[in-house]
Amino acid sequence: MALKIGATAINKLYLGSTAINKAYLGADVLFSGVFSPASLFAGGTDGVWYDPSDLSTLFQDSAGTTPVTAASDPIGYAGDKSGNDNHAIQATAAARPTYQTGPARATLDKVDDRLSVTVPTGGFTGTMVLATDQGTASYGVTIPAGAYDIGGRSGLYFPGNAIVGQLIRDGALSAGEAAATEAYFVANGATASYGAVTNFSQFWLNWSEITSFPLIDTSSGTNFAQAWQNCTSLTSFPLIDTSSGTTFGYAWRNCNSLTSFPLIDTSSGTSFSVAWYNCTSLTSFPLIDTSSGTSFDRAWYNCNSLTSFPLIDTSSGTSFDRAWFNCTSLTSFPLIDTSSGTSFDRAWSNCSSLTSFPLIDTSAGTGFGYAWYNCNSLTSFPLIDTSSGTDFSRAWQNCTSLTSFPANAFDNISGGDFTDAFTSTALTETSIDNVLVSLVASGIAAGTRVFGQSGGSAPSSTGEAAITTLRSRGWTVTVTGGY
Amino acid sequence: MRLTIACPDALRADGNHFAMVLGYGPADAETYVALNWQDADGNLYACASLIVSDTFVSKAQSTLSRPAWDVDNIIDMDAARRAQAALVFSLTPVAAMPDKLTACAGDDALATLAAMGLSQVEVDI
Numbered sequence: 129m130a131l132k133i134g135a136t137a138i139n140k141l142y143l144g145s146t147a148i149n150k151a152y153l154g155a156d157v158l159f160s161g162v163f164s165p166a167s168l169f170a171g172g173t174d175g176v177w178y179d180p181s182d183l184s185t186l187f188q189d190s191a192g193t194t195p196v197t198a199a200s201d202p203i204g205y206a207g208d209k210s211g212n213d214n215h216a217i218q219a220t221a222a223a224r225p226t227y228q229t230g231p232a233r234a235t236l237d238k239v240d241d242r243l244s245v246t247v248p249t250g251g252f253t254g255t256m257v258l259a260t261d262q263g264t265a266s267y268g269v270t271i272p273a274g275a276y277d278i279g280g281r282s283g284l285y286f287p288g289n290a291i292v293g294q295l296i297r298d299g300a301l302s303a304g305e306a307a308a309t310e311a312y313f314v315a316n317g318a319t320a321s322y323g324a325v326t327n328f329s330q331f332w333l334n335w336s337e338i339t340s341f342p343l344i345d346t347s348s349g350t351n352f353a354q355a356w357q358n359c360t361s362l363t364s365f366p367l368i369d370t371s372s373g374t375t376f377g378y379a380w381r382n383c384n385s386l387t388s389f390p391l392i393d394t395s396s397g398t399s400f401s402v403a404w405y406n407c408t409s410l411t412s413f414p415l416i417d418t419s420s421g422t423s424f425d426r427a428w429y430n431c432n433s434l435t436s437f438p439l440i441d442t443s444s445g446t447s448f449d450r451a452w453f454n455c456t457s458l459t460s461f462p463l464i465d466t467s468s469g470t471s472f473d474r475a476w477s478n479c480s481s482l483t484s485f486p487l488i489d490t491s492a493g494t495g496f497g498y499a500w501y502n503c504n505s506l507t508s509f510p511l512i513d514t515s516s517g518t519d520f521s522r523a524w525q526n527c528t529s530l531t532s533f534p535a536n537a538f539d540n541i542s543g544g545d546f547t548d549a550f551t552s553t554a555l556t557e558t559s560i561d562n563v564l565v566s567l568v569a570s571g572i573a574a575g576t577r578v579f580g581q582s583g584g585s586a587p588s589s590t591g592e593a594a595i596t597t598l599r600s601r602g603w604t605v606t607v608t609g610g611y
Numbered sequence: 612m613r614l615t616i617a618c619p620d621a622l623r624a625d626g627n628h629f630a631m632v633l634g635y636g637p638a639d640a641e642t643y644v645a646l647n648w649q650d651a652d653g654n655l656y657a658c659a660s661l662i663v664s665d666t667f668v669s670k671a672q673s674t675l676s677r678p679a680w681d682v683d684n685i686i687d688m689d690a691a692r693r694a695q696a697a698l699v700f701s702l703t704p705v706a707a708m709p710d711k712l713t714a715c716a717g718d719d720a721l722a723t724l725a726a727m728g729l730s731q732v733e734v735d736i
Contacts, residue, residue: 189635200662219638222616222630222659237720239615239660240644284647284731 231317259313260288263322268340292318518543564594629694660720
């Protein structure tokens with residue numbers, strides 16, 4: 129029922145100068161000036177609206193026969209108040225959320241609890257407002273038809289511990305509508321801001337339906353591990369406050385639709401392991417502050433659209449294992465500070481567009497296995513410090529354009545595993561001689577002593593003499609030409 | 612009382628028959644589904660957590676009988692009894708075992724699982 133003058137609905141009603149919130153005709157509300165989410169579904173607009181504060185919508189069983197009446201009752205059925213009959217159910221008893229009061233909410237154990245709705249044909253493309261005990265936010269979403277968990281993705285991943293309210297509308301909400309809906313849920317007891325949350329680990333993990341992410345308050349967050357992992361529909365990311373964040377491991381892994389990334393404050397971050405792994409649509413990366421970062425392993429693994437990389441501060445980094453693996457579009461690499469790095473295994477493997485490589489500080493590096501494997505556009509290589517290195521197996525294998533390699537590169541190495549190190553390269557006679565003579569200079573006569581080269585030129589008599597010496601020290605040497 | 616239960620992979624089928632006996636219908640055959648948890652030795656578990664009554668605990672430890680709803684004999688009572696025989700019930704967390712259905716009381720399900728020596732299986736690594 130609505131109060132109208134002719135065909136025009138009345139938005140505001142006054143008694144004198146005092147606005148009236150509600151007017152009744154008998155028991156029926158004739159006029160309401162108070163926002164109700166129901167208004168968002170006028171005219172048959174599809175979507176869902178769950179409201180645990182309305183006990184009449186909650187039932188213990190999935191058939192909707194036994195009402196929820198008290199705290200600790202299971203919720204097997206949450207009625208949809210949008211008018212679309214998209215009720216959410218949980219048929220398995222152990223997986224039902226629990227009703228709690230103060231505020232009224234559906235609590236999730238984050239082990240197996242979840243309610244599921246069957247999204248109708250056509251799906252929902254619009255806005256989701258999710259109000260929890262830890263924060264409230266609005267997201268752009270595209271949800272396909274079929275089963276959809278409104279609480280706890282796979283029973284595990286949810287930005288909070290309880291649902292205080294949730295609304296999804298097929299059709300984007302205006303900013304005002306979203307704000308009004310958030311305020312409605314907050315009035316029902318939802319926490320307005322995520323500003324007090326410190327641990328965001330796995331909050332939005334696997335939320336592939338999110339197409340936009342809001343600028344929420346994350347200023348207290350220290351742990352962002354896996355927070356947005358597998359959010360595969362996000363094309364951009366807001367400039368959230370991550371200044372307190374220390375752990376960013378796996379944070380944006382597989383966000384493979386992100387085309388850009390903001391200059392967030394990561395100055396406190398120590399772990400960036402796998403952080404942007406497989407962000408295959410990123411074409412550039414900002415100059416974020418990584419000065420506290422120690423772990424960069426797999427950080428930009430398979431970011432294969434990155435054409436350049438900034439001169440970030442990696443001076444504290446110890447692990448660079450597979451950090452830029454398969455960044456196939458990188459044409460150059462900056463002179464970053466890798467002086468603390470110990471593991472460089474596969475770090476630039478498959479960076480097949482790199483035409484040059486800088487003289488980075490690898491003096492602490494022990495592992496270089498596969499480090500530049502398949503960098504098949506490199507024509508030369510700098511005289512890096514290999515003095516701590518023990519494993520160089522396949523380090524330059526398949527660098528099919530690599531012709532020039534410096535003298536004295538391995539004079540001070542700590543170990544002799546060069547298995548297939550220069551297999552399928554294009555080393556000149558001088559370069560292969562340089563390598564072999566340098567290995568002799570290293571004096572390595574114990575431990576693993578294997579060297580492999582194929583492609584390019586055979587060594588000269590100088591190189592052959594070096595091979596003879598190496599073999600006398602127990603080395604197994606394979607070179608082009610078969611000497 | 613909140614009860615958190617770790618069901619090892621080998622007992623999943625039996626555990627789900629047991630869950631149907633204690634539960635309300637055939638949907639309870641989906642109680643132990645995803646092997647999302649593992650112990651230090653890498654043994655995988657499907658876990659469930661729910662608030663239960665004392666009656667539930669008593670029923671779980673008593674002679675099992677086919678529930679009235681199971682007129683079609685969906686439940687394999689032998690399987691349910693095998694799961695019951697493997698049941699370890701504790702008011703405090705005890706280590707999950709790969710040949711036991713371990714049920715522990717505790718208000719915080721995730722904390723209970725951690726105390727049972729279980730950690731989440733890494734996602735899609």
